[in-house]
Amino acid sequence: MTASSRPSVPAPGGVPLTLGEPPTAAPGVAVNGFLPQRLAREEAGAGTECGPDFGVYLHVPFCTVRCGYCDFNTYTAAELGTGANRSDYAATAVGEIALAQEALRSAGIARREVRTVFVGGGTPTLLPPGDLAAMLDAVDDAWGLAADAEVTTEANPDSVDAADLAALAAAGFTRVSFGMQSAVPEVLATLERTHDPERIPAVVGWARDAGLSVSLDLIYGAPGETLAQWQRSLEAVLALAPDHVSAYALVVEQGTKMAAQVRRGELPMPDPDDEADKYELAATMLAEAGYDWYEISNFARTAADRCRHNIAYWRSDDWWGIGPGAHSHVAGQRWWNVKHPRPYAAAVAAGNLPVDGSEVLSGEDRETERILLGIRLAEGLDVGATLADRLPQLVDEGLLEAEPAQQGRAVLTLRGRLLADTVVRRLT
Known part of the structure; x- marks a missing residue:
């Protein structure tokens, strides 16, 4: 999520579970880097189920190898060393969930029914299905x-088999997102992906068999990828x-291995015009095959197939992020966890929420973010009376659809x- 300004934050050892707000604290300002009791009560009403839909994100930070383009908060076993073992991770995450439950209860929010759960990484399916089920x-x-x-759950094609997928379905998972990235071995090699593209049909079949x-998931614009190779991936x-x-x-992304390779001239920088051509090709081919775009980078066969968890992010609903570096948003308050798995695990083991910092956006920043996120959705954005006069020019330039604009909604054209x-x- 975007951040305007970050307040001073506690040391990365977690914060106490106490949520009471001292008399000197201003309304809407985090105390000890966490959700203040007063804000929760103002937003939700004390002791009630509250507000918008509620989701949970579970971060699993482990990978077998670190891809050169990746800047996510992920780690290989060699990077982590001792103190953050994969075998102990599920128990630590379960411990944070218990602390989160108590935090919301103490903030006056009695119950939040969970509408969506998303397990991301890293490669979540490096954990056994029983751990994800727990x-x-x-x-x-x-x-x-x-x-x-x-x-x-996200999964790499080489991290699951038929039995794993059946076990996940039996545990209550309804959806799997495979990191395919490309169907072309040379492109996968550039991205340092480890799976064989010929395995994709098998894992898709196993997932379907499991219900x-x-x-x-695809990535376009890898250094050296041709338009023909991208079309080959789309056809696959x-x-x-x-x-x-x-x-x-x-x-x-700066700081990645790929950025260093580009800087040294070992790989070419992706060309924005080339990426635009590839996006247009994808949008056209997917539309012709019956996939509707519902967010700039996401396409679904039916409305029921859209990723509801990600839609909740774009609509600024509430979610709690579990795991190292995970971000959360509840009742207008945002916070983020300690990034590294070792201090994260130590904080939870000590009975502390592993929070590293928090913020409350200003009204102006929240409006900017509403526009930034809402404009990405196919349903468009209600711009309000103050911005309506800007729509005709954007329509004339081919950037917005004309009919929604007449109703004060901004809906993007392909351009x-x-x-x-x-x-x-x-x-x-």
Whole structure:
């Protein structure tokens, strides 16, 4: 999530579970880096179920190898050493869930039924299915899963087999998101992905046999990837007819191995015009195959196949993030956990929430973020009376659809999706 300014934060050892707000604290300001009791009561009403939908994100920070383009909070066994063992991780996460349950209870929020759960990483399926099931059971015990809850785990194609997927489905998972990235071995090698693309049809079939909904994640714009290779990946995806497709442009993040390779001239920097061509190809091919875009980078066969958990992020609903570095948002308050798994585990073991810092956005920042996130959705954005006069020019430039604009809604055209940042700047 975006951050405007970060307040001073406690040392990375976690904060006490005490949520009471001292008399000198201002309303809406975090105390000890966490959700203040007064804010929760103002937003939700003391002792009630509150506000928007509530989701839970479970972060699993382990990978077998670290891909050169990745800047996520992930670690290999060699990087972690002792003190944050994979075998102990589920128990630590379950411990944080118990602390989170008590925190919401103490803040005056009696119960939050969980509408969505998303297990991300890293590679969550490096943990055995029983560990992921234990984490999901803890969420259910703490808050209760809605009868129609969407429960997703990410997985690498080489990290699961048929038995694993069947066990996850039996545990209550409803959806799996496979990190396919490409169908072309040379592109996968550039991205340092470890799976064989020929395994993708097998894992998709196993997931379907288990009754799981299937999403395939793609990355376009890898250094050296041609338009023909990208089309080959899209054709491979469409041949498998998944329920959902995500297509993300590669971003070379500072501090990654790939950024160093680009800096040394070993790999070319992705070309924005090339990435635009690839996005247009993806949008066209997916639309022709019956996939509707519902967010700039996400496409689904039906409305029921959309990722409800991610939609909750774009709509600024409430969620609690469990795990090292995980971010949370409840009742207008945001906070983030200690990033490294070792101090994270130590904080939870000591009975402390592993919070590293928090913030409350100003009204102006929240409006900017509403535009930034809302404009990405196919349903568009209600711009309000103050911005409505800016829409006709954006329509004339081919960035917004005309009919919604007449109703005061900003809905991006295909060209607008390519220039979404420009549209946001024009609306803020």
